[in-house]
Amino acid sequence: MSSRARRALPVAGLSLGLAMGLANLMGYVFVALLSAALGPADFGGFSALNTYGVLLAMPAGAFQIVVARRQTRAHRDADGQVTALTTSAVVGLALAAVTIASAPVIRDLLRLDTAWSVVWLALMVAPMTVTGALQGVLLGREAYRRLSVVYVVTAATRLLAAVCAVGWDFAVAEVFAATFVAAAVTLLVALLLARGDLAPGVRAPRALEVLDDLVRSNVALAGLMALSSLDVVLARTVLTDHDSGSYALAALFGKVVFWGTQFVALTVVPAVADASGGGQVRSTLHRSALAVLAIGSVVALGCALVPGPLVAFSGGPAYTDAEPLLVWAALTGTLWAVIQVWLFAGMSRGDHVMTIVVWAAAGLQSALVLLWFNDSPYEVIATVGGTAAVVALVGLLRVPKGETTPAPGSAETAEALGLTRE
Structure with missing residues:
Protein backbone atom coordinates (compact mmCIF):
# COMPACT_ATOMS: atom_id res chain seq x y z
CA MET A 1 0.00 0.00 0.00
CA SER A 2 1.36 3.42 -0.90
CA SER A 3 2.18 6.03 1.72
CA ARG A 4 -0.74 8.10 0.46
CA ALA A 5 -3.09 5.17 0.97
CA ARG A 6 -1.67 4.61 4.45
CA ARG A 7 -2.43 8.22 5.39
CA ALA A 8 -5.94 7.98 3.95
CA LEU A 9 -6.80 4.74 5.67
CA PRO A 10 -7.43 6.17 9.18
CA VAL A 11 -9.79 8.78 7.71
CA ALA A 12 -11.61 6.09 5.75
CA GLY A 13 -11.77 3.89 8.82
CA LEU A 14 -13.16 6.79 10.81
CA SER A 15 -15.91 7.39 8.25
CA LEU A 16 -16.80 3.69 8.31
CA GLY A 17 -16.79 3.70 12.10
CA LEU A 18 -19.09 6.71 12.20
CA ALA A 19 -21.42 5.03 9.72
CA MET A 20 -21.50 1.87 11.83
CA GLY A 21 -22.17 3.96 14.93
CA LEU A 22 -25.08 5.71 13.21
CA ALA A 23 -26.40 2.35 12.01
CA ASN A 24 -26.24 0.96 15.55
CA LEU A 25 -28.10 4.01 16.88
CA MET A 26 -30.84 3.52 14.30
CA GLY A 27 -30.94 -0.15 15.22
CA TYR A 28 -31.56 0.79 18.83
CA VAL A 29 -34.42 3.12 17.84
CA PHE A 30 -35.79 0.33 15.61
CA VAL A 31 -36.05 -2.01 18.59
CA ALA A 32 -37.38 0.71 20.91
CA LEU A 33 -40.20 1.56 18.48
CA LEU A 34 -41.20 -2.06 18.01
CA SER A 35 -41.11 -2.84 21.73
CA ALA A 36 -43.62 -0.06 22.37
CA ALA A 37 -45.78 -0.96 19.36
CA LEU A 38 -45.99 -4.71 19.94
CA GLY A 39 -46.18 -4.97 23.74
CA PRO A 40 -44.22 -7.43 25.91
CA ALA A 41 -45.86 -10.68 24.77
CA ASP A 42 -45.58 -10.06 21.02
CA PHE A 43 -42.21 -8.31 21.39
CA GLY A 44 -40.84 -11.40 23.11
CA GLY A 45 -41.90 -13.51 20.13
CA PHE A 46 -40.54 -10.95 17.68
CA SER A 47 -37.18 -10.79 19.49
CA ALA A 48 -36.83 -14.57 19.62
CA LEU A 49 -37.59 -14.93 15.91
CA ASN A 50 -35.41 -11.94 15.06
CA THR A 51 -32.54 -13.55 16.97
CA TYR A 52 -33.03 -16.67 14.87
CA GLY A 53 -32.80 -14.33 11.88
CA VAL A 54 -29.49 -12.98 13.21
CA LEU A 55 -28.16 -16.54 13.22
CA LEU A 56 -29.42 -17.05 9.66
CA ALA A 57 -27.64 -13.84 8.66
CA MET A 58 -24.24 -15.11 9.79
CA PRO A 59 -23.37 -16.33 6.27
CA ALA A 60 -23.90 -12.73 5.09
CA GLY A 61 -21.11 -11.56 7.40
CA ALA A 62 -19.05 -14.57 6.42
CA PHE A 63 -19.38 -13.81 2.72
CA GLN A 64 -18.34 -10.22 3.38
CA ILE A 65 -15.04 -11.43 4.85
CA VAL A 66 -14.44 -14.18 2.28
CA VAL A 67 -15.17 -11.98 -0.73
CA ALA A 68 -13.08 -9.13 0.71
CA ARG A 69 -10.11 -11.47 1.08
CA ARG A 70 -10.47 -12.67 -2.50
CA GLN A 71 -10.57 -9.06 -3.68
CA THR A 72 -7.30 -8.20 -1.92
CA ARG A 73 -5.31 -11.28 -2.90
CA ALA A 74 -2.71 -11.04 -5.66
CA HIS A 75 -3.20 -7.37 -6.37
CA ARG A 76 -6.95 -7.65 -6.23
CA ASP A 77 -7.22 -10.53 -8.63
CA ALA A 78 -10.91 -10.45 -9.51
CA ASP A 79 -11.17 -14.22 -9.42
CA GLY A 80 -14.87 -14.57 -9.63
CA GLN A 81 -17.01 -12.02 -7.82
CA VAL A 82 -19.90 -13.25 -9.95
CA THR A 83 -19.37 -16.81 -8.74
CA ALA A 84 -19.22 -15.59 -5.13
CA LEU A 85 -22.44 -13.63 -5.59
CA THR A 86 -24.15 -16.62 -7.18
CA THR A 87 -22.97 -18.86 -4.36
CA SER A 88 -24.21 -16.40 -1.75
CA ALA A 89 -27.62 -16.35 -3.45
CA VAL A 90 -27.74 -20.15 -3.46
CA VAL A 91 -26.79 -20.31 0.22
CA GLY A 92 -29.42 -17.69 1.08
CA LEU A 93 -32.13 -19.50 -0.89
CA ALA A 94 -31.21 -22.83 0.70
CA LEU A 95 -31.44 -21.37 4.21
CA ALA A 96 -34.76 -19.73 3.28
CA ALA A 97 -36.18 -23.01 1.99
CA VAL A 98 -35.19 -24.89 5.15
CA THR A 99 -36.67 -22.17 7.34
CA ILE A 100 -39.95 -22.09 5.40
CA ALA A 101 -40.21 -25.87 5.64
CA SER A 102 -39.67 -25.56 9.41
CA ALA A 103 -42.10 -22.67 9.80
CA PRO A 104 -44.84 -24.61 11.66
CA VAL A 105 -42.31 -26.01 14.14
CA ILE A 106 -40.69 -22.62 14.74
CA ARG A 107 -44.11 -21.01 15.13
CA ASP A 108 -45.10 -23.46 17.86
CA LEU A 109 -41.70 -23.36 19.58
CA LEU A 110 -41.70 -19.55 19.81
CA ARG A 111 -45.47 -19.33 20.39
CA LEU A 112 -46.12 -17.07 17.40
CA ASP A 113 -49.62 -16.31 16.12
CA THR A 114 -48.90 -17.35 12.56
CA ALA A 115 -46.25 -19.16 10.55
CA TRP A 116 -46.20 -16.22 8.12
CA SER A 117 -43.86 -14.44 10.52
CA VAL A 118 -41.32 -17.20 9.90
CA VAL A 119 -41.95 -17.18 6.14
CA TRP A 120 -41.31 -13.44 5.82
CA LEU A 121 -38.15 -13.82 7.91
CA ALA A 122 -36.98 -16.63 5.63
CA LEU A 123 -37.55 -14.52 2.52
CA MET A 124 -35.18 -11.89 3.95
CA VAL A 125 -32.25 -14.32 4.10
CA ALA A 126 -31.39 -14.39 0.39
CA PRO A 127 -31.18 -10.59 -0.12
CA MET A 128 -29.25 -10.23 3.15
CA THR A 129 -26.73 -12.88 2.11
CA VAL A 130 -26.15 -11.40 -1.35
CA THR A 131 -25.84 -7.94 0.21
CA GLY A 132 -23.12 -9.36 2.48
CA ALA A 133 -21.19 -10.57 -0.56
CA LEU A 134 -21.55 -7.15 -2.21
CA GLN A 135 -20.25 -5.53 0.97
CA GLY A 136 -17.25 -7.84 0.67
CA VAL A 137 -16.61 -6.55 -2.85
CA LEU A 138 -16.66 -2.95 -1.60
CA LEU A 139 -14.50 -3.78 1.43
CA GLY A 140 -11.93 -5.58 -0.72
CA ARG A 141 -11.82 -2.65 -3.13
CA GLU A 142 -11.37 -0.28 -0.16
CA ALA A 143 -14.50 1.59 -1.24
CA TYR A 144 -15.16 2.68 2.33
CA ARG A 145 -17.53 5.52 1.53
CA ARG A 146 -19.79 3.32 -0.58
CA LEU A 147 -19.62 0.59 2.05
CA SER A 148 -20.62 3.14 4.68
CA VAL A 149 -23.67 4.04 2.60
CA VAL A 150 -24.74 0.38 2.52
CA TYR A 151 -24.51 0.12 6.32
CA VAL A 152 -26.55 3.29 6.78
CA VAL A 153 -29.17 2.28 4.19
CA THR A 154 -29.55 -1.11 5.85
CA ALA A 155 -30.35 0.51 9.19
CA ALA A 156 -32.42 3.36 7.73
CA THR A 157 -34.75 1.10 5.76
CA ARG A 158 -35.32 -1.09 8.81
CA LEU A 159 -36.04 2.00 10.87
CA LEU A 160 -38.57 3.12 8.27
CA ALA A 161 -40.20 -0.32 8.56
CA ALA A 162 -40.49 0.20 12.33
CA VAL A 163 -42.07 3.64 11.82
CA CYS A 164 -44.63 2.05 9.50
CA ALA A 165 -45.27 -0.65 12.11
CA VAL A 166 -46.03 2.00 14.72
CA GLY A 167 -48.15 4.15 12.41
CA TRP A 168 -50.23 1.31 11.00
CA ASP A 169 -50.31 -0.92 14.10
CA PHE A 170 -48.56 -3.88 12.49
CA ALA A 171 -48.64 -7.37 13.97
CA VAL A 172 -45.44 -9.45 14.17
CA ALA A 173 -45.92 -11.02 10.72
CA GLU A 174 -46.48 -7.60 9.14
CA VAL A 175 -43.32 -6.26 10.80
CA PHE A 176 -41.26 -9.04 9.21
CA ALA A 177 -42.95 -8.38 5.85
CA ALA A 178 -41.88 -4.74 6.12
CA THR A 179 -38.31 -5.68 7.02
CA PHE A 180 -38.24 -8.03 4.02
CA VAL A 181 -39.04 -5.03 1.81
CA ALA A 182 -36.25 -3.13 3.60
CA ALA A 183 -33.78 -5.95 2.87
CA ALA A 184 -34.79 -5.96 -0.81
CA VAL A 185 -34.29 -2.20 -1.10
CA THR A 186 -30.87 -2.46 0.57
CA LEU A 187 -29.85 -5.16 -1.92
CA LEU A 188 -30.78 -2.92 -4.84
CA VAL A 189 -28.76 -0.05 -3.37
CA ALA A 190 -25.76 -2.33 -2.78
CA LEU A 191 -25.95 -3.60 -6.36
CA LEU A 192 -25.97 -0.05 -7.69
CA LEU A 193 -23.01 0.97 -5.54
CA ALA A 194 -20.91 -2.12 -6.38
CA ARG A 195 -21.87 -2.53 -10.05
CA GLY A 196 -18.64 -0.95 -11.30
CA ASP A 197 -16.55 -3.51 -9.40
CA LEU A 198 -18.40 -6.61 -10.57
CA ALA A 199 -16.07 -7.50 -13.42
CA PRO A 200 -15.73 -11.29 -13.82
CA GLY A 201 -12.14 -12.43 -13.39
CA VAL A 202 -9.99 -14.66 -15.51
CA ARG A 203 -10.64 -17.61 -13.26
CA ALA A 204 -13.84 -18.01 -11.33
CA PRO A 205 -13.47 -20.36 -8.37
CA ARG A 206 -15.89 -23.23 -8.06
CA ALA A 207 -18.78 -22.78 -5.66
CA LEU A 208 -17.40 -25.52 -3.41
CA GLU A 209 -14.11 -23.61 -3.19
CA VAL A 210 -15.90 -20.48 -2.01
CA LEU A 211 -18.00 -22.49 0.45
CA ASP A 212 -14.91 -24.21 1.85
CA ASP A 213 -13.29 -20.82 2.38
CA LEU A 214 -16.50 -19.59 3.97
CA VAL A 215 -16.64 -22.41 6.51
CA ARG A 216 -12.96 -22.41 7.44
CA SER A 217 -12.77 -18.65 7.95
Whole structure:
Protein backbone atom coordinates (compact mmCIF):
# COMPACT_ATOMS: atom_id res chain seq x y z
CA MET A 1 0.00 0.00 0.00
CA SER A 2 1.36 3.42 -0.90
CA SER A 3 2.18 6.03 1.72
CA ARG A 4 -0.74 8.10 0.46
CA ALA A 5 -3.09 5.17 0.97
CA ARG A 6 -1.67 4.61 4.45
CA ARG A 7 -2.43 8.22 5.39
CA ALA A 8 -5.94 7.98 3.95
CA LEU A 9 -6.80 4.74 5.67
CA PRO A 10 -7.43 6.17 9.18
CA VAL A 11 -9.79 8.78 7.71
CA ALA A 12 -11.61 6.09 5.75
CA GLY A 13 -11.77 3.89 8.82
CA LEU A 14 -13.16 6.79 10.81
CA SER A 15 -15.91 7.39 8.25
CA LEU A 16 -16.80 3.69 8.31
CA GLY A 17 -16.79 3.70 12.10
CA LEU A 18 -19.09 6.71 12.20
CA ALA A 19 -21.42 5.03 9.72
CA MET A 20 -21.50 1.87 11.83
CA GLY A 21 -22.17 3.96 14.93
CA LEU A 22 -25.08 5.71 13.21
CA ALA A 23 -26.40 2.35 12.01
CA ASN A 24 -26.24 0.96 15.55
CA LEU A 25 -28.10 4.01 16.88
CA MET A 26 -30.84 3.52 14.30
CA GLY A 27 -30.94 -0.15 15.22
CA TYR A 28 -31.56 0.79 18.83
CA VAL A 29 -34.42 3.12 17.84
CA PHE A 30 -35.79 0.33 15.61
CA VAL A 31 -36.05 -2.01 18.59
CA ALA A 32 -37.38 0.71 20.91
CA LEU A 33 -40.20 1.56 18.48
CA LEU A 34 -41.20 -2.06 18.01
CA SER A 35 -41.11 -2.84 21.73
CA ALA A 36 -43.62 -0.06 22.37
CA ALA A 37 -45.78 -0.96 19.36
CA LEU A 38 -45.99 -4.71 19.94
CA GLY A 39 -46.18 -4.97 23.74
CA PRO A 40 -44.22 -7.43 25.91
CA ALA A 41 -45.86 -10.68 24.77
CA ASP A 42 -45.58 -10.06 21.02
CA PHE A 43 -42.21 -8.31 21.39
CA GLY A 44 -40.84 -11.40 23.11
CA GLY A 45 -41.90 -13.51 20.13
CA PHE A 46 -40.54 -10.95 17.68
CA SER A 47 -37.18 -10.79 19.49
CA ALA A 48 -36.83 -14.57 19.62
CA LEU A 49 -37.59 -14.93 15.91
CA ASN A 50 -35.41 -11.94 15.06
CA THR A 51 -32.54 -13.55 16.97
CA TYR A 52 -33.03 -16.67 14.87
CA GLY A 53 -32.80 -14.33 11.88
CA VAL A 54 -29.49 -12.98 13.21
CA LEU A 55 -28.16 -16.54 13.22
CA LEU A 56 -29.42 -17.05 9.66
CA ALA A 57 -27.64 -13.84 8.66
CA MET A 58 -24.24 -15.11 9.79
CA PRO A 59 -23.37 -16.33 6.27
CA ALA A 60 -23.90 -12.73 5.09
CA GLY A 61 -21.11 -11.56 7.40
CA ALA A 62 -19.05 -14.57 6.42
CA PHE A 63 -19.38 -13.81 2.72
CA GLN A 64 -18.34 -10.22 3.38
CA ILE A 65 -15.04 -11.43 4.85
CA VAL A 66 -14.44 -14.18 2.28
CA VAL A 67 -15.17 -11.98 -0.73
CA ALA A 68 -13.08 -9.13 0.71
CA ARG A 69 -10.11 -11.47 1.08
CA ARG A 70 -10.47 -12.67 -2.50
CA GLN A 71 -10.57 -9.06 -3.68
CA THR A 72 -7.30 -8.20 -1.92
CA ARG A 73 -5.31 -11.28 -2.90
CA ALA A 74 -2.71 -11.04 -5.66
CA HIS A 75 -3.20 -7.37 -6.37
CA ARG A 76 -6.95 -7.65 -6.23
CA ASP A 77 -7.22 -10.53 -8.63
CA ALA A 78 -10.91 -10.45 -9.51
CA ASP A 79 -11.17 -14.22 -9.42
CA GLY A 80 -14.87 -14.57 -9.63
CA GLN A 81 -17.01 -12.02 -7.82
CA VAL A 82 -19.90 -13.25 -9.95
CA THR A 83 -19.37 -16.81 -8.74
CA ALA A 84 -19.22 -15.59 -5.13
CA LEU A 85 -22.44 -13.63 -5.59
CA THR A 86 -24.15 -16.62 -7.18
CA THR A 87 -22.97 -18.86 -4.36
CA SER A 88 -24.21 -16.40 -1.75
CA ALA A 89 -27.62 -16.35 -3.45
CA VAL A 90 -27.74 -20.15 -3.46
CA VAL A 91 -26.79 -20.31 0.22
CA GLY A 92 -29.42 -17.69 1.08
CA LEU A 93 -32.13 -19.50 -0.89
CA ALA A 94 -31.21 -22.83 0.70
CA LEU A 95 -31.44 -21.37 4.21
CA ALA A 96 -34.76 -19.73 3.28
CA ALA A 97 -36.18 -23.01 1.99
CA VAL A 98 -35.19 -24.89 5.15
CA THR A 99 -36.67 -22.17 7.34
CA ILE A 100 -39.95 -22.09 5.40
CA ALA A 101 -40.21 -25.87 5.64
CA SER A 102 -39.67 -25.56 9.41
CA ALA A 103 -42.10 -22.67 9.80
CA PRO A 104 -44.84 -24.61 11.66
CA VAL A 105 -42.31 -26.01 14.14
CA ILE A 106 -40.69 -22.62 14.74
CA ARG A 107 -44.11 -21.01 15.13
CA ASP A 108 -45.10 -23.46 17.86
CA LEU A 109 -41.70 -23.36 19.58
CA LEU A 110 -41.70 -19.55 19.81
CA ARG A 111 -45.47 -19.33 20.39
CA LEU A 112 -46.12 -17.07 17.40
CA ASP A 113 -49.62 -16.31 16.12
CA THR A 114 -48.90 -17.35 12.56
CA ALA A 115 -46.25 -19.16 10.55
CA TRP A 116 -46.20 -16.22 8.12
CA SER A 117 -43.86 -14.44 10.52
CA VAL A 118 -41.32 -17.20 9.90
CA VAL A 119 -41.95 -17.18 6.14
CA TRP A 120 -41.31 -13.44 5.82
CA LEU A 121 -38.15 -13.82 7.91
CA ALA A 122 -36.98 -16.63 5.63
CA LEU A 123 -37.55 -14.52 2.52
CA MET A 124 -35.18 -11.89 3.95
CA VAL A 125 -32.25 -14.32 4.10
CA ALA A 126 -31.39 -14.39 0.39
CA PRO A 127 -31.18 -10.59 -0.12
CA MET A 128 -29.25 -10.23 3.15
CA THR A 129 -26.73 -12.88 2.11
CA VAL A 130 -26.15 -11.40 -1.35
CA THR A 131 -25.84 -7.94 0.21
CA GLY A 132 -23.12 -9.36 2.48
CA ALA A 133 -21.19 -10.57 -0.56
CA LEU A 134 -21.55 -7.15 -2.21
CA GLN A 135 -20.25 -5.53 0.97
CA GLY A 136 -17.25 -7.84 0.67
CA VAL A 137 -16.61 -6.55 -2.85
CA LEU A 138 -16.66 -2.95 -1.60
CA LEU A 139 -14.50 -3.78 1.43
CA GLY A 140 -11.93 -5.58 -0.72
CA ARG A 141 -11.82 -2.65 -3.13
CA GLU A 142 -11.37 -0.28 -0.16
CA ALA A 143 -14.50 1.59 -1.24
CA TYR A 144 -15.16 2.68 2.33
CA ARG A 145 -17.53 5.52 1.53
CA ARG A 146 -19.79 3.32 -0.58
CA LEU A 147 -19.62 0.59 2.05
CA SER A 148 -20.62 3.14 4.68
CA VAL A 149 -23.67 4.04 2.60
CA VAL A 150 -24.74 0.38 2.52
CA TYR A 151 -24.51 0.12 6.32
CA VAL A 152 -26.55 3.29 6.78
CA VAL A 153 -29.17 2.28 4.19
CA THR A 154 -29.55 -1.11 5.85
CA ALA A 155 -30.35 0.51 9.19
CA ALA A 156 -32.42 3.36 7.73
CA THR A 157 -34.75 1.10 5.76
CA ARG A 158 -35.32 -1.09 8.81
CA LEU A 159 -36.04 2.00 10.87
CA LEU A 160 -38.57 3.12 8.27
CA ALA A 161 -40.20 -0.32 8.56
CA ALA A 162 -40.49 0.20 12.33
CA VAL A 163 -42.07 3.64 11.82
CA CYS A 164 -44.63 2.05 9.50
CA ALA A 165 -45.27 -0.65 12.11
CA VAL A 166 -46.03 2.00 14.72
CA GLY A 167 -48.15 4.15 12.41
CA TRP A 168 -50.23 1.31 11.00
CA ASP A 169 -50.31 -0.92 14.10
CA PHE A 170 -48.56 -3.88 12.49
CA ALA A 171 -48.64 -7.37 13.97
CA VAL A 172 -45.44 -9.45 14.17
CA ALA A 173 -45.92 -11.02 10.72
CA GLU A 174 -46.48 -7.60 9.14
CA VAL A 175 -43.32 -6.26 10.80
CA PHE A 176 -41.26 -9.04 9.21
CA ALA A 177 -42.95 -8.38 5.85
CA ALA A 178 -41.88 -4.74 6.12
CA THR A 179 -38.31 -5.68 7.02
CA PHE A 180 -38.24 -8.03 4.02
CA VAL A 181 -39.04 -5.03 1.81
CA ALA A 182 -36.25 -3.13 3.60
CA ALA A 183 -33.78 -5.95 2.87
CA ALA A 184 -34.79 -5.96 -0.81
CA VAL A 185 -34.29 -2.20 -1.10
CA THR A 186 -30.87 -2.46 0.57
CA LEU A 187 -29.85 -5.16 -1.92
CA LEU A 188 -30.78 -2.92 -4.84
CA VAL A 189 -28.76 -0.05 -3.37
CA ALA A 190 -25.76 -2.33 -2.78
CA LEU A 191 -25.95 -3.60 -6.36
CA LEU A 192 -25.97 -0.05 -7.69
CA LEU A 193 -23.01 0.97 -5.54
CA ALA A 194 -20.91 -2.12 -6.38
CA ARG A 195 -21.87 -2.53 -10.05
CA GLY A 196 -18.64 -0.95 -11.30
CA ASP A 197 -16.55 -3.51 -9.40
CA LEU A 198 -18.40 -6.61 -10.57
CA ALA A 199 -16.07 -7.50 -13.42
CA PRO A 200 -15.73 -11.29 -13.82
CA GLY A 201 -12.14 -12.43 -13.39
CA VAL A 202 -9.99 -14.66 -15.51
CA ARG A 203 -10.64 -17.61 -13.26
CA ALA A 204 -13.84 -18.01 -11.33
CA PRO A 205 -13.47 -20.36 -8.37
CA ARG A 206 -15.89 -23.23 -8.06
CA ALA A 207 -18.78 -22.78 -5.66
CA LEU A 208 -17.40 -25.52 -3.41
CA GLU A 209 -14.11 -23.61 -3.19
CA VAL A 210 -15.90 -20.48 -2.01
CA LEU A 211 -18.00 -22.49 0.45
CA ASP A 212 -14.91 -24.21 1.85
CA ASP A 213 -13.29 -20.82 2.38
CA LEU A 214 -16.50 -19.59 3.97
CA VAL A 215 -16.64 -22.41 6.51
CA ARG A 216 -12.96 -22.41 7.44
CA SER A 217 -12.77 -18.65 7.95
CA ASN A 218 -15.89 -18.07 10.00
CA VAL A 219 -16.48 -20.86 12.48
CA ALA A 220 -15.16 -18.66 15.27
CA LEU A 221 -17.45 -15.77 14.36
CA ALA A 222 -20.45 -18.08 14.27
CA GLY A 223 -19.61 -19.38 17.74
CA LEU A 224 -19.40 -15.85 19.08
CA MET A 225 -22.79 -15.00 17.60
CA ALA A 226 -24.32 -18.15 19.09
CA LEU A 227 -22.94 -17.37 22.54
CA SER A 228 -24.15 -13.76 22.47
CA SER A 229 -27.52 -14.21 20.76
CA LEU A 230 -29.12 -17.45 21.92
CA ASP A 231 -30.12 -16.10 25.32
CA VAL A 232 -33.16 -14.29 23.91
CA VAL A 233 -34.33 -17.46 22.14
CA LEU A 234 -33.76 -19.49 25.31
CA ALA A 235 -35.71 -16.95 27.36
CA ARG A 236 -38.63 -17.16 24.93
CA THR A 237 -38.53 -20.95 25.16
CA VAL A 238 -38.56 -21.31 28.96
CA LEU A 239 -40.27 -18.14 30.25
CA THR A 240 -43.80 -16.79 29.94
CA ASP A 241 -44.64 -14.49 27.06
CA HIS A 242 -44.53 -11.39 29.27
CA ASP A 243 -41.30 -12.34 31.03
CA SER A 244 -39.60 -13.19 27.74
CA GLY A 245 -40.54 -9.74 26.43
CA SER A 246 -39.08 -8.06 29.51
CA TYR A 247 -35.92 -10.15 29.16
CA ALA A 248 -35.64 -9.21 25.47
CA LEU A 249 -35.83 -5.51 26.29
CA ALA A 250 -33.19 -5.80 29.01
CA ALA A 251 -30.96 -7.86 26.67
CA LEU A 252 -30.94 -4.89 24.30
CA PHE A 253 -28.60 -3.06 26.69
CA GLY A 254 -26.17 -5.96 26.63
CA LYS A 255 -26.17 -5.84 22.84
CA VAL A 256 -25.49 -2.08 23.00
CA VAL A 257 -22.19 -2.79 24.78
CA PHE A 258 -21.33 -5.81 22.64
CA TRP A 259 -21.86 -4.13 19.26
CA GLY A 260 -20.80 -0.69 20.43
CA THR A 261 -17.32 -1.91 21.37
CA GLN A 262 -16.75 -4.05 18.27
CA PHE A 263 -14.38 -1.46 16.83
CA VAL A 264 -11.99 -2.20 19.73
CA ALA A 265 -11.87 -5.90 18.84
CA LEU A 266 -11.35 -5.10 15.16
CA THR A 267 -8.35 -2.87 15.87
CA VAL A 268 -6.78 -5.69 17.88
CA VAL A 269 -6.39 -7.90 14.81
CA PRO A 270 -3.78 -5.92 12.84
CA ALA A 271 -2.02 -4.83 16.03
CA VAL A 272 -1.59 -8.41 17.22
CA ALA A 273 -0.67 -9.66 13.74
CA ASP A 274 2.10 -7.01 13.53
CA ALA A 275 3.32 -7.55 17.10
CA SER A 276 6.93 -8.69 17.41
CA GLY A 277 6.44 -10.83 20.53
CA GLY A 278 4.24 -12.01 23.35
CA GLY A 279 4.98 -9.01 25.55
CA GLN A 280 3.68 -6.61 22.94
CA VAL A 281 0.63 -8.78 22.34
CA ARG A 282 -0.06 -8.93 26.06
CA SER A 283 0.13 -5.15 26.39
CA THR A 284 -2.17 -4.60 23.39
CA LEU A 285 -4.77 -7.06 24.64
CA HIS A 286 -4.77 -5.73 28.18
CA ARG A 287 -5.28 -2.15 26.96
CA SER A 288 -8.06 -3.25 24.64
CA ALA A 289 -9.83 -5.26 27.32
CA LEU A 290 -9.59 -2.34 29.75
CA ALA A 291 -11.11 -0.04 27.11
CA VAL A 292 -14.02 -2.43 26.67
CA LEU A 293 -14.48 -2.73 30.44
CA ALA A 294 -14.49 1.05 30.78
CA ILE A 295 -17.19 1.50 28.14
CA GLY A 296 -19.24 -1.36 29.55
CA SER A 297 -18.94 0.01 33.08
CA VAL A 298 -20.34 3.37 31.96
CA VAL A 299 -23.36 1.67 30.38
CA ALA A 300 -23.86 -0.59 33.42
CA LEU A 301 -23.64 2.40 35.76
CA GLY A 302 -26.31 4.20 33.79
CA CYS A 303 -28.52 1.10 33.90
CA ALA A 304 -28.06 0.89 37.67
CA LEU A 305 -28.74 4.59 38.35
CA VAL A 306 -31.64 5.33 35.99
CA PRO A 307 -33.26 2.03 34.96
CA GLY A 308 -36.74 3.54 35.04
CA PRO A 309 -36.19 6.27 32.43
CA LEU A 310 -34.21 3.89 30.23
CA VAL A 311 -37.02 1.34 30.23
CA ALA A 312 -39.67 4.03 29.77
CA PHE A 313 -37.82 5.38 26.73
CA SER A 314 -37.03 1.96 25.26
CA GLY A 315 -40.33 0.19 25.75
CA GLY A 316 -42.77 2.08 27.93
CA PRO A 317 -44.60 1.28 31.19
CA ALA A 318 -45.46 -2.27 30.12
CA TYR A 319 -41.80 -3.25 30.61
CA THR A 320 -41.25 -2.14 34.22
CA ASP A 321 -40.35 -5.75 35.11
CA ALA A 322 -37.20 -5.32 33.02
CA GLU A 323 -35.73 -2.55 35.19
CA PRO A 324 -33.79 -4.79 37.66
CA LEU A 325 -32.41 -6.83 34.74
CA LEU A 326 -30.81 -3.91 32.91
CA VAL A 327 -27.58 -3.68 34.86
CA TRP A 328 -27.02 -7.44 34.68
CA ALA A 329 -27.65 -7.45 30.94
CA ALA A 330 -25.14 -4.61 30.48
CA LEU A 331 -22.52 -6.49 32.51
CA THR A 332 -23.13 -9.65 30.48
CA GLY A 333 -22.74 -7.65 27.27
CA THR A 334 -19.46 -6.30 28.61
CA LEU A 335 -18.22 -9.86 29.16
CA TRP A 336 -19.24 -10.78 25.61
CA ALA A 337 -17.30 -7.76 24.35
CA VAL A 338 -14.17 -8.86 26.25
CA ILE A 339 -14.59 -12.37 24.81
CA GLN A 340 -14.75 -10.77 21.36
CA VAL A 341 -11.34 -9.17 21.96
CA TRP A 342 -9.81 -12.49 23.06
CA LEU A 343 -11.37 -14.36 20.14
CA PHE A 344 -10.26 -11.91 17.45
CA ALA A 345 -6.76 -11.89 18.95
CA GLY A 346 -6.64 -15.68 18.79
CA MET A 347 -7.74 -15.64 15.17
CA SER A 348 -5.00 -13.16 14.28
CA ARG A 349 -2.39 -15.44 15.92
CA GLY A 350 -3.72 -18.65 14.37
CA ASP A 351 -4.80 -19.85 17.84
CA HIS A 352 -8.15 -21.64 17.67
CA VAL A 353 -8.53 -22.61 21.32
CA MET A 354 -10.99 -19.79 22.01
CA THR A 355 -13.11 -20.90 19.08
CA ILE A 356 -13.57 -24.29 20.72
CA VAL A 357 -14.22 -22.68 24.11
CA VAL A 358 -16.86 -20.32 22.71
CA TRP A 359 -18.75 -23.10 20.95
CA ALA A 360 -18.60 -25.33 24.03
CA ALA A 361 -19.86 -22.46 26.19
CA ALA A 362 -22.78 -21.79 23.83
CA GLY A 363 -23.84 -25.43 24.12
CA LEU A 364 -23.37 -25.50 27.89
CA GLN A 365 -25.31 -22.26 28.31
CA SER A 366 -28.23 -23.68 26.35
CA ALA A 367 -28.26 -26.93 28.31
CA LEU A 368 -28.16 -25.18 31.69
CA VAL A 369 -31.07 -22.89 30.82
CA LEU A 370 -33.22 -25.52 29.12
CA LEU A 371 -32.75 -28.18 31.79
CA TRP A 372 -32.29 -26.40 35.12
CA PHE A 373 -32.06 -22.62 35.49
CA ASN A 374 -35.29 -21.45 33.92
CA ASP A 375 -37.74 -20.47 36.67
CA SER A 376 -37.32 -16.71 36.21
CA PRO A 377 -35.55 -14.12 34.03
CA TYR A 378 -33.02 -13.71 36.85
CA GLU A 379 -31.98 -17.36 36.63
CA VAL A 380 -31.60 -17.07 32.87
CA ILE A 381 -29.47 -13.90 32.99
CA ALA A 382 -27.39 -15.31 35.86
CA THR A 383 -26.67 -18.47 33.86
CA VAL A 384 -25.83 -16.55 30.71
CA GLY A 385 -23.65 -14.06 32.57
CA GLY A 386 -21.90 -16.78 34.57
CA THR A 387 -21.06 -18.70 31.41
CA ALA A 388 -19.70 -15.54 29.79
CA ALA A 389 -17.55 -14.83 32.86
CA VAL A 390 -15.94 -18.29 32.64
CA VAL A 391 -15.18 -17.86 28.93
CA ALA A 392 -13.72 -14.38 29.54
CA LEU A 393 -11.47 -15.82 32.25
CA VAL A 394 -10.27 -18.59 29.92
CA GLY A 395 -9.46 -15.93 27.32
CA LEU A 396 -7.49 -13.94 29.88
CA LEU A 397 -5.45 -17.03 30.72
CA ARG A 398 -4.73 -17.49 26.99
CA VAL A 399 -3.08 -14.05 26.68
CA PRO A 400 0.65 -14.56 25.90
CA LYS A 401 2.87 -13.93 28.94
CA GLY A 402 6.27 -13.72 27.29
CA GLU A 403 8.08 -13.30 24.01
CA THR A 404 6.70 -15.62 21.37
CA THR A 405 6.99 -16.09 17.66
CA PRO A 406 3.90 -15.09 15.70
CA ALA A 407 1.89 -18.15 14.75
CA PRO A 408 1.86 -19.29 11.11
CA GLY A 409 -1.13 -17.99 9.22
CA SER A 410 -1.63 -14.95 11.43
CA ALA A 411 -0.99 -12.56 8.56
CA GLU A 412 -3.45 -14.49 6.40
CA THR A 413 -6.08 -14.30 9.12
CA ALA A 414 -5.65 -10.56 9.44
CA GLU A 415 -5.92 -10.26 5.67
CA ALA A 416 -9.12 -12.33 5.76
CA LEU A 417 -10.65 -9.77 8.07
CA GLY A 418 -9.64 -6.99 5.69
CA LEU A 419 -7.50 -5.31 8.36
CA THR A 420 -3.93 -5.73 7.22
CA ARG A 421 -1.83 -2.62 6.83
CA GLU A 422 0.37 -3.89 4.06
